[in-house]
Amino acid sequence: MANAIELAKSYVPKLDEVYKLAALTSVLDSDGAELKEGANAGEFIIPKMSMDGLGAYDRNNGYAQGSVTMENETVKANFDRGRKFVVDVADDLETAGLAFGKLSAEFIRTMVVPEVDAFRFAAYCGADGATKKEETLADGPAVIKAISAACSAMDDAEVPNTDRYLFITPALLQAVKDMDTTKSREVLSDFAGIVKVPQGRFYTGIKQLSGKDSESKGGYTKATGAADLNFMVIHKGALIQYTKHAAPKIITPEYNNDSDGYIFGYRLLSLADVYENKVAGVYASHKPVA
Template identity: 50%
Template sequence: MPNTIALFKQCVPLLDEVYKLNALTGILDGAQELARQGSSANELILPKMTLSGLADYDRNTGYAAGDVTLTTETVRCNYDRGRMFQVDSLDDAETAAIAFGHLSSEFIRTKVVPELDAFRMAAYASTAGVGKTTGTLSTGQAVINALRAAHAAMDDGEVPGDGRVLFITSALKGAVDDLDTTASRAAMDLAASVIVVPQSRFSTAITLGNDGYSRTGADINFLLVHPTAVLQYQKHIVPKVIAPEQNPDADAWKFGYRTVGIARVLDNKLSGVYVHCKAS
């Protein structure tokens, strides 16, 4: 049985690739090497650095001493979801693993990724202290004005100008594109990346249920994020494989799929997130 489990776990890199190709928020994933596994599957250990600010230079004593403090913080993942699959008995474990690969890939593309995107958007948009504006954007010029205000707020918060990611609805991006002016193009170019998001994944709050998720918050018009402002990490696990002869319920293979991750705005980087919501 250990060899069989290893065979199915070979599918995990494929699942990661499907996720990377389809997740709209994947662009915000942090560097994997910065996080270490905690004592349990739903914990991460993250580095935190604190630096002293500048001080006056003294001609007699020279530089003022400063401190660099490097600590670690253990955080609990705020997203932990799973599903048990069942596939009718096949000739051998290798054939079953191939079937599982196709099944789980489609599951990630159509079920996991939309929910993950929606969860992350809602998590960032609902964080207390981030930039937030509510209003109706009925024209392309109104969208441009709102985008400029968002970038100005980040500029005032000393958020780096490069690397900002703009998530926006198709309708609003189209309204700006239709203007086809130097000003409209410049407004979109303020962001390093522009990603169109379906409204179904774009809400300030969602409820995770036993068959996916439902939107329970306000519709988001656009979300501007600097990647350094958020903590985003995800992993896919195939922890359990049950062969047909060990399945008391059916003559079928059973595969446990689990995805664990975290999506949150860093406490000292709140100015790196700005959300514009529809008027309720």
């Protein structure tokens, strides 16, 4: 049993690598040094700071007294999903481990990561105060105009112009690139990164399926009343995005009462939210609701 546990632990770094390579939103991950895990499972401690603005300076009394407050807020993960699958018992543990490595990597790449991305985009769209604009973008010039409007709105709200990322559907990005004009290149050059997002991960809202009964296949779908996103401009500093990979759980055949196979469980805890005082750092353009 100890060998099975060590085998599971050996795959954790590899699973993290698969996530980072495949998740389109991984560029927005928060600095782990600023976030700490809470006392209970699925809890995170987030530091929040508030301070007073300038006051009048008096030549006799000097500075107006101000205050600064640093508070730690405990929040619960808003993404807590899992799945288990069985690999038939093989000749030895090494063979089972190889199967697990292949299956788990494919599972994360094709099932876990798309849902994580879709959940995050929908969560940021749903944040109170985030800008959402309904518009139909028919061609490259319309896309450039809409992106410029998003950047101007952020500029007016004094959102830092560094660490802004553009997430956009492949078709709309290609429409902009096909223009190949000074204006289009100038607009695109303003971002720290540009990420193409398949429409299947890009909605204003999603429904996560239970994985049981009529929803046995699990995963997610576009939520009722949700719209397809055109693009999102996101300032990384506006987000609280942290992912924790729980160590894979392995049950060896001798402890499996249902079948003669290794049971591999996978659970993912994650937090995706927007700081209340930084919602101006999220701008979403979406199509009309169908």
